[in-house]
Amino acid sequence: MKLNIKAFAITGAITWGALVCLYTWWLIVLEGLPADPIFLSRLYPGYEISPLGSLVGLVWGLVDGLIVGAFFAWVYNITAERFRKK
Numbered sequence: 001m002k003l004n005i006k007a008f009a010i011t012g013a014i015t016w017g018a019l020v021c022l023y024t025w026w027l028i029v030l031e032g033l034p035a036d037p038i039f040l041s042r043l044y045p046g047y048e049i050s051p052l053g054s055l056v057g058l059v060w061g062l063v064d065g066l067i068v069g070a071f072f073a074w075v076y077n078i079t080a081e082r083f084r085k086k
Contacts, residue, residue, distance in 0.1 A: 001080065002077050002080065002081075003073040003076050003077055004073070005070050005073040005074055005077070006070075008069045008070065008072065008073035009065075009066045009067075009069040009070035009073065010066070010069070011069060012065040012066060012068055012069020012070075012072070013061075013062045013063070013064075013065035013066035013069060014062070014065070015065060016061040016062070016064055016065030016068070016069075017057075017058045017059070017060075017061035017062035017065055018058075018061070019061065020040065020044075020054075020057040020058060020060065020061035021054045021055070021057055021058040021061065023040075023057075024049060024050075024053055024054035024057050025054055027049050028049060028050070028051070028054075040057065043060075044056065044057060044060035044061075044064075046060075047060060
């Protein structure tokens with residue numbers, strides 16, 4: 001079975017973007033602003049724990065999820081094809 005690369009990439013983008021945005025709001029509502037920068041702010045330039053930062057995280061998450069989802073589906077299809085031949 002082959003994965004549809006475009007569909008998997010879009011699904012990864014929506015999922016990761018939404019999770020980063022929801023995680024940011026989770027921190028804002030329940031825990032407040034942390035004193036130390038979190039890991040995501042080191043990965044995504046402009047990201048911070050704030051309402052505007054949640055939108056920046058959403059955009060970075062969409063881009064990151066799209067790339068990783070497409071790469072994963074592409075590698076899966078290559079690997080599945082090689083094992084199918086054996």
